[in-house]
Amino acid sequence: MRRRRRQHGARQAGFLTTAAVPAAEGRSRPIPATAGIGLRAAHHADFLATRPAIPWVEVHSENFFADGGRQLQVLDAVRRDYGLSLHGVGLSLGSTDPLDPEHLRRLARLVRRVEPALVSEHVAWGSMEGTFLNDLLPMPCTNEALAHLVSRIGQVQDALGRRILVENVSSYLRLAGSEMTEWEFLVALARRAGCLLLLDVNNIFVNAANHGFDPLVYLEAIPPELVAEFHIAGHSVVEAEGETLLVDTHDAPVTAAVWQLLGAALTRIGRRPVLLERDARLPPLPELLAEARLADQLMERAHVRVA
Incomplete structure (x- = not known):
């Protein structure tokens, strides 16, 4: 259950009214179907100094919402x-509160500045009646929630001018009134919203253990063409x-059982980009990179098809 931070200011009306965006030096490089790491501030200096041989990285969007400063300089260099x-961890796609226009405006500005290969958010909610909660809370798997998320994802994709990925989250309580399974909900969401899926394999494993379902049944139900990325943690x-x-x-570190599920x-x-997440008790950068290479070794050994 990851904690989230907001680092922007007051709300303003209108999603698409933005200040001038600094020119970017071309798009970021493509993301191959190999392992990447979540790049956190504690590793910025080592990463820039050593330039490790890893093809791609992922960052939390909200940490780069400022109009300038060292963080954005690091991102431009990377x-x-x-x-x-x-x-992203803060859009609260599933909340009944209106989408935060300031948050979405800053995200759109950042996307235009750095032109990332992928943009993602969570199938979750985290605000209620203007109060921002510090969690990624799961959605009930109902038709009403599905329609709500389809509309919200449409607003985000319109504002960004691109398709996004949405990620399944962990859950610890059974939600009453569900009308479909989590995997049925995700498939319907991706198809109706025109987005893609970021499958968090650790979250599938966690939820399977907590709620008593077979994680392989979950995977079998997901059409490969809807999946753009995997997360492990x-x-x-x-x-x-x-x-x-x-x-x-x-x-x-990732457990043996989660590696097996990956x-x-x-x-x-099939092969997809695999992102290793680590947000607390961070190891030294070389140790994190070594763990990420295990995903590459798994892809090389496994009998998988390339999308």
Whole structure:
């Protein structure tokens, strides 16, 4: 359950009224079907100093919403030599509050500036009646929620002028009133909204353990043409009210069981970019890169088809 930070100012009306955007030196490089890492501020200096041989990185969009400064300078330097993915954590696509126009305006401005290869968000909600919650909370799998998300994703894609990816999130409670499975919900969402899926393999594993379904059934139900990227991460095991829960904490290495599930996903769906996420208890950069290379080795060993 990742925590989120907002780093922008007050709301303003209108999604598309933006200030002039600094000219970018061409688009970021394409993202191949290989491993990448989530690039966090603690690793910026080492990354720029060593220029590691990894083809692409992903950053949290909201950390680069400022109008200038060191963070954007780092991003400009990175995007010249690496494929770049922008991964959002704060749009609250599933909330019943209106989309935050200031947030969307800043995201659109950043997208125009750095021209990332991929832009993604979460199938989640995180605000209620103007109060911003610090979680990515799951959606009920209902037709009403589906229609709501389709409309919201349409607004975002119109504002950005491009297709986005949406990611499945972890959950820890059974939501009453669901009318379909999580995987049926995601497939319908991608088809109706015209977006693509970012499958978080760790979240599939976590939810399967917490809710008692077979993660392979989940993967079998996802049409390969809808999947553009995979995420992998570590999780924690906690005891709550006499029950064991898995929690998506991004603070540990990927477990053997999640690596195995990624192998199954690659076999079923095909090679895709695989992003290693780590947001807490960050290891040294070389250690993170070494773990990411395990995904490349898995793709090389697995019998998978290239999309």
